[in-house]
Amino acid sequence: MSNSRKKLLAELNKDLEWEYAAAIQYVQHAATITGAKFDSIQKELLIHAQEEMQHAAMLSEQIDFLGGTPTVDVEKREISDNSVEMLQQDLAGEDNAITRYRERISQAETLKEYGLRRVLEDILIQEEEHKRDIANVLAN
Numbered sequence: 603m604s605n606s607r608k609k610l611l612a613e614l615n616k617d618l619e620w621e622y623a624a625a626i627q628y629v630q631h632a633a634t635i636t637g638a639k640f641d642s643i644q645k646e647l648l649i650h651a652q653e654e655m656q657h658a659a660m661l662s663e664q665i666d667f668l669g670g671t672p673t674v675d676v677e678k679r680e681i682s683d684n685s686v687e688m689l690q691q692d693l694a695g696e697d698n699a700i701t702r703y704r705e706r707i708s709q710a711e712t713l714k715e716y717g718l719r720r721v722l723e724d725i726l727i728q729e730e731e732h733k734r735d736i737a738n739v740l741a742n
């Protein structure tokens with residue numbers, strides 16, 4: 603396997619760790635966020651959690667398809683007892699995801715892995731939606 607392919611697989615596995623972390627973090631935040639103005643985002647955070655798990659499944663399938671072994675490790679989760687701070691943590695997570703997937707799409711493109719690129723683009727679109735959902739609440 604070429605070095606650039608190995609590097610791509612290593613980064614995809616790191617993306618996968620971040621997806622698991624995001625799913626766990628969203629479940630915890632949805633359960634503990636308080637305040638009437640956060641009622642609708644609370645439901646949205648649970649939807650995000652499910653979508654992050656779908657991303658994890660999509661990445662795992664792609665990693666296996668490319669000849670790697672999908673990780674079961676989990677990246678760092680952030681918690682807070684302050685609702686606004688929780689949403690800031692979630693926003694930072696989405697920014698991180700968007701940055702990482704932009705890089706990954708470019709790597710997939712270079713390696714002519716167009717199927718992978720398509721999957722990553724679908725994930726990126728959802729991360730941008732997640733970011734918008736949270737940014738809208740924080741702006742109010």
Ligand SMILES: [Fe+2]
Pocket residue numbers: 621624653654657699725729
């Ligand atoms: Fe995700």
Ligand SMILES: [Fe+2]
Pocket residue numbers: 624650654696699728729732
């Ligand atoms: Fe997300």
